[in-house]
Amino acid sequence: MLRIENLSLTIRAQREEIPVLHSVNLTVGRGESVGIVGESGSGKSMTLRSILRIEPDGSTVTGRITFDGTNVLELSGEPLRRLRSHEIAMIAQNPHAVLNPVLAVGRYLVEGMHDAQGMPTRAAKLRAGELLEQVGIDDVDRVLRSYPHQLSGGMLQRVVIAGAIAGNPKLLLADEPTTALDVTTQAEVMAILDDCRRELGMAMLFVTHDLDLAAAVCDRISVMKDGVVVEDGVPDQLRDNPRHPYTRELMASRPASIAWHGSKGATA
Ligand SMILES: Nc1ncnc2c1ncn2[C@@H]1O[C@H](COP(=O)(O)OP(=O)(O)OP(=O)(O)O)[C@@H](O)[C@H]1O
Numbered sequence: 052m053l054r055i056e057n058l059s060l061t062i063r064a065q066r067e068e069i070p071v072l073h074s075v076n077l078t079v080g081r082g083e084s085v086g087i088v089g090e091s092g093s094g095k096s097m098t099l100r101s102i103l104r105i106e107p108d109g110s111t112v113t114g115r116i117t118f119d120g121t122n123v124l125e126l127s128g129e130p131l132r133r134l135r136s137h138e139i140a141m142i143a144q145n146p147h148a149v150l151n152p153v154l155a156v157g158r159y160l161v162e163g164m165h166d167a168q169g170m171p172t173r174a175a176k177l178r179a180g181e182l183l184e185q186v187g188i189d190d191v192d193r194v195l196r197s198y199p200h201q202l203s204g205g206m207l208q209r210v211v212i213a214g215a216i217a218g219n220p221k222l223l224l225a226d227e228p229t230t231a232l233d234v235t236t237q238a239e240v241m242a243i244l245d246d247c248r249r250e251l252g253m254a255m256l257f258v259t260h261d262l263d264l265a266a267a268v269c270d271r272i273s274v275m276k277d278g279v280v281v282e283d284g285v286p287d288q289l290r291d292n293p294r295h296p297y298t299r300e301l302m303a304s305r306p307a308s309i310a311w312h313g314s315k316g317a318t319a
Pocket residue numbers: 062063064069071089090091092093094095096097098107260
């Protein structure tokens with residue numbers, strides 16, 4: 052479904068050309084969950100942003116990104132808008148950056164569905180309630196009426212997930228969606244995201260620096276360092292037989308107390 056081939060990206064900042072991605076190759080099949088793991092600055096976010104063509108202004112992108120056979124790098128205007136509103140959704144680290152502080156979250160969801168899918172307001176209001184139930188929110192009416200500052204980070208990220216799945220996208224790009232949350236909430240939100248994805252048969256490209264978390268929710272993992280995919284494989288393979296020294300380093304740097312979850316929740 053998604054195929055990234057030889058993706059290279061250079062950012063222009065203050066007249067300097069900064070090479071950020073170098074011939075990245077990566078695929079995501081229909082309904083599949085794929086992780087990108089690497090340290091800060093390795094190019095994980097830029098890979099995701101390239102897929103939606105939201106890389107920084109002045110960037111140069113080469114290679115191919117095909118989604119269901121269409122080269123995304125050649126899209127613009129209405130086809131690109133359609134890709135972003137109907138086919139691929141993205142969840143970022145910080146829900147506050149997405150939600151408008153002066154809009155009740157119900158309006159955020161309703162306006163999103165109205166703008167992206169042309170859904171009439173009445174139908175969108177009903178759907179907003181259903182979506183919040185789907186992401187595990189009990190007191191739907193109160194949450195719909197609330198403004199972002201009245202809700203916890205975990206609740207806000209659930210709202211963002213609800214907005215992301217509203218259009219039934221085929222692929223969800225999740226960029227460290229739980230990093231800004233406290234540890235208990237992280238686990239809850241990750242479980243909700245994983246459940247929604249499976250129920251809806253959505254594929255996911257999941258960016259994290261946490262190898263164990265990726266192993267728990269991903270079918271395959273690509274390890275990135277300095278803009279290069281140094282190794283990819285299924286989680287058990289990376290655990291039992293890491294080929295690249297950087298993967299071994301990542302494995303070794305995990306706190307000893309953290310058990311390896313394995314791809315289907317198994318422990319070591
Ligand atoms: N707007 C920008 N201008 C210049 N350089 C940038 C810009 N955005 C990102 N970069 C650089 O691109 C490289 C890759 O950044 P990217 O955000 O993809 O890393 P990442 O792996 O997602 O890191 P993190 O885990 O910290 O989010 C980094 O070296 C970063 O400094």
